Amino acid sequence: MRFTYAMAAGLFTFVLLLAGCGGGGDGEGGGPGGSKSGTVVVDGSSTVFRISRAAQEAFESVNPNTTVVVDNHGTGGGFSRYLQGEVDVVDASRDAKPDEEAKAKAQGIEWTRFTVGNDGITVVVNARNTVVQSLTVEQLKKLWEPGSTVKTWKDLNPAWPDRQIRLYSPDNDSGTYEFFVEAIVGKPKPVNADPAAKDQPKPAAKGGQRDGVQQSSDDNTLVNGVANDEDAIGYFGYAYYAANKERVKPVAVQNGADAKPVLPSAETIADKSYRPLSRPLYIFVKNSAARRPEVKQFLGYYLDNVKKLAVDGGYDPPTEDDLKANQEARTKLYGAAAPETAAAKP
Known part of the structure; x- marks a missing residue:
């Protein structure tokens, strides 16, 4: 053949x-x-x-x-x-x-x-933002928590501009999203079940972050979103900030009323002073x-x-x-x- x-x-x-x-x-x-x-x-x-x-x-x-x-x-x-x-x-x-x-x-x-x-999960704003240098954990919670009524920078601080904030974050499958939400917003609270519904499954705990956030699984997309919007704020892993230092600006985090604001860096991540976002x-x-x-x-x-x-x-x-x-x-x-x-x- x-x-x-x-x-x-x-x-x-x-x-x-x-x-x-x-x-x-x-x-x-x-x-x-x-x-x-x-x-x-x-x-x-x-x-x-x-x-x-x-x-x-x-x-x-x-x-x-x-x-x-x-x-x-x-x-x-x-x-x-x-x-x-x-x-x-x-x-x-x-x-x-x-x-x-x-x-x-x-x-x-x-x-x-x-x-x-x-x-260290890094909170960033646009490089042209000259107003926001630091945020307290309480301010971050107020901004990101479900049901948040914060719409402008002025809502966070009366001395800041009355301009609308636009938020960027990783998507819900991201470990960064989950760590940030737990560290800043807090663990989800269980929903009270109907006592009469004995055979019904227990309601899922409510948690997560506010609506209206532009989410992406691609950290570079988040970087671009904040870099191209003067009133944007977002968060992602430190390495993505370090690779884009000229495009976005880190926000120091103040962990407590008497604490000093701390910027993420190799040193503050290593010594765990960048709290509560070191991991x-x-x-x-x-x-x-x-x-x-x-x-x-x-x-x-x-x-x-x-x-x-x-x-x-x-x-x-x-x-x-x-x-x-x-x-x-x-x-x-x-x-x-x-x-x-x-x-x-x-």
């Missing part, structure tokens, strides 16, 4: 289909989530994305046979994909929620958490996926170089206590034979 061009094309397509099998789940023998593809899938926080992207680029330069896919669908989105078996590593700008832990436990999914940096940054690694050679190699490289990678991403590196905890978690994950992380060495 003569080997035709059509037969060759069909064979080539079949080979491509075989190569496409596997991916970033926790399977260990090919197929969806198998290890044969040499692919590591990371998704989650747009804040931690910058660190994981730095890890991806550096790792692939010395391990070209491994493909690392890094996406940023928000911390909540990353956990959602993770629980569906689509992701090996979640980038998280907050800790896992109780319901996420419960869903993972119900599916028999175990994970290990590592700290990969420290951040750790994490990756969550699925334990079953961590046994795959490519995931183990990528994780090892990430943790060995995490101090530099955090700085490359625009954030403060993990503290010595963070590094010690990382090493203990790594040893627990891989056993006593787990190599010591280079970053944790004195």
